[in-house]
Amino acid sequence: MHPKLSLSENSPASTSILAMSGETVVDLFTGIGYYTLPILAKAGAEYVYSCEWNPNAVQALRWNLKANGLHHRYTVLGGDNRVTCPHGVAHRCLLGLLPSSEPAWPTAIR
Numbered sequence: 001m002h003p004k005l006s007l008s009e010n011s012p013a014s015t016s017i018l019a020m021s022g023e024t025v026v027d028l029f030t031g032i033g034y035y036t037l038p039i040l041a042k043a044g045a046e047y048v049y050s051c052e053w054n055p056n057a058v059q060a061l062r063w064n065l066k067a068n069g070l071h072h073r074y075t076v077l078g079g080d081n082r083v084t085c086p087h088g089v090a091h092r093c094l095l096g097l098l099p100s101s102e103p104a105w106p107t108a109i110r
Helices: 036-041 055-067 102-108
Strands: 024-028 047-052 074-078 092-095
Touching (some): 024 102, 036 055, 047 055, 092 102
Parallel strands (some): 047 074
């Protein structure tokens, strides 16, 4: 059995998430849900669009969301983030691409 999300109060994901009560968020380069899960579970976002190109990460993300009972408040969009990113739906957009997300800024502001 795999554990559910367990964020300590001092984890980077817990301490860097702002209150997002009632907001819709687009999370580009989601990975396995490092920010998507705490945004839904702790920050109070109403809905998250999670965009990720890696099919293995998409599979793990879906599992993590379901295991944490968050499966009714998200859409996972697999494929190239420049193509799958929804437009005009979010209060904010996260860009978790390292070392720099600058190439994705035009996508994020559409």
